[in-house]
Amino acid sequence: MFQALADPNRRQMVQRLSEGPASVSELAAPLQMTLSAVVQHLAVLEGAGLVRSQKIGRVRNCQLETQALRAAERWISERRTLWERRFDRLGAFLAEQAAESEEENGA
Template sequence: MEHYLLDNVFQALTDPTRRAVIGRLGRGPASITELAEPFGIALPSFLKHIHVLEAAGWIRTSKAGRVRTCTLERSALAAAEGWLGQQRAIWDARTDRLEDLVTHESTDA
């Protein structure tokens, strides 16, 4: 995945409202009105969060009549998991080398 796309995926997570929306959509699709209800903010302000999430690839919206429904897009989650997995592998290798160093020094002393 291109770095700028990954940047957008993580940037979208910087706001607690957007993280809560993603968490809610993890349980299934929901209308924008349903998603906005717990936050007590004006709908135009909430829609800005929806647009950020959609632009970053976290959600997809569809319209049926007057109702706009949001659905979680698993591809953004996969991109984040992939990058985090790479970082975890790097740090696991580093801690393994540190453990080997400490273990060998203590047995050599």
């Protein structure tokens, strides 16, 4: 899924879809590439569960699937807070050490 978000064109597609549903050609419009390539990118996004789409008549309607985005967000968030919490504990420890050192000086 991070793999899917790794490509800037795909991120642009996600960006576009975050503003509302779109057809394949609407997604393709701002991207300087073939419709074929866009469909391939779309397949990656769908494979990652980031986008859902259904064909109505001859146009395929695509929309964002927030579940997957939420999962990615959570993964990052968990790692980040884990590290930050560790950092805070370290800070507290150092502060404590400093305080003890102060005491020793005082005694």
